Amino acid sequence: MDKKNDELFPCEFPIKVMGMVSADFDLLVVEIVRRHCQDLTEGCVKKRTSSGGKYMSVTLTFTAESRSQLDALYAELNQHEKIKFVL
Numbered sequence: 001m002d003k004k005n006d007e008l009f010p011c012e013f014p015i016k017v018m019g020m021v022s023a024d025f026d027l028l029v030v031e032i033v034r035r036h037c038q039d040l041t042e043g044c045v046k047k048r049t050s051s052g053g054k055y056m057s058v059t060l061t062f063t064a065e066s067r068s069q070l071d072a073l074y075a076e077l078n079q080h081e082k083i084k085f086v087l
Helices: 025-036 067-079
Strands: 013-022 043-049 054-062 085-087
Touching: 013 025, 013 067, 025 043, 025 054, 025 067, 067 085
Parallel strands: none
Antiparallel strands: 013 054, 013 085, 043 054
């Protein structure tokens, strides 16, 4: 791993996940993120429904510990069928 990249961590990191509106979409996103970051804090999750009511975005801000942690998290989120985009 690149030492320059190692110096960036730990850091506060926001991640935004978008998908179709469903009763449990935000819970699904939190469950996946929690597998990679167990110390999610209260209030780190913000959700928003699109103006047309069809899509939902969930933004989580957490402390990222390494590039490999982020790579694994992005990979798992992008593989889930209910998730359309990850930023």
